[in-house]
Amino acid sequence: MSFDIPDERRYLESHEWALETDGVVRVGITDFAQDELGDVVFVELPDEGDVLEGETEFGVVESIKAVSDLYAPVSGEVIAINEALFDAPELVNEDPFGEGWMLEIDADDPDELEALLTADEYEDQIA
Structure with missing residues (x-):
């Protein structure tokens, strides 16, 4: 099976994109x-204004099969959350790289992204 892995994003081994x-x-x-x-039936997200540390847990996604922790790709302040997910968590399934986004972080150091996986590296991980 082939999965969409956009090149312009970076990825965590825990399957988040940034x-x-x-x-x-x-x-x-x-x-x-x-x-x-x-x-996906439920998404738990932090509040706007919360400060996250890179690669630490920020929330939970719950599906009919499992509950999974979510991890922040970078450190910084949460400046937006996708409130649409509270009423329509299925957006995560339908459009994970678009309408199913979860939060936005004002990054303390955008260079933290350089340490994350490229699209090719992530594709190798899931192969």
Whole structure:
């Protein structure tokens, strides 16, 4: 099976993706992760204003099969959360790289992204 792995993003081994635009990092879970989880029924996210440390837990995604922790790709302040997921968690399945995004972080150091996996490295991990 082939999964969508956009080149412009960076990836954590725990299956989160990160997309940086002007120091703001948008975060979600990968196509592979949502497929493995099955139908997502609940997403727990931090509050706006919370400060996260890179590669530490920030929330939970719950599906009909499993509950999985979510990890922050970078350190910084949460400046937006995707409130649409509270009423429509299935967006994570339907559009994991678009409408299913989870939060945005004002990155303390956007260079932290350089330590994450490239699309090719992530593809090798899930192969």
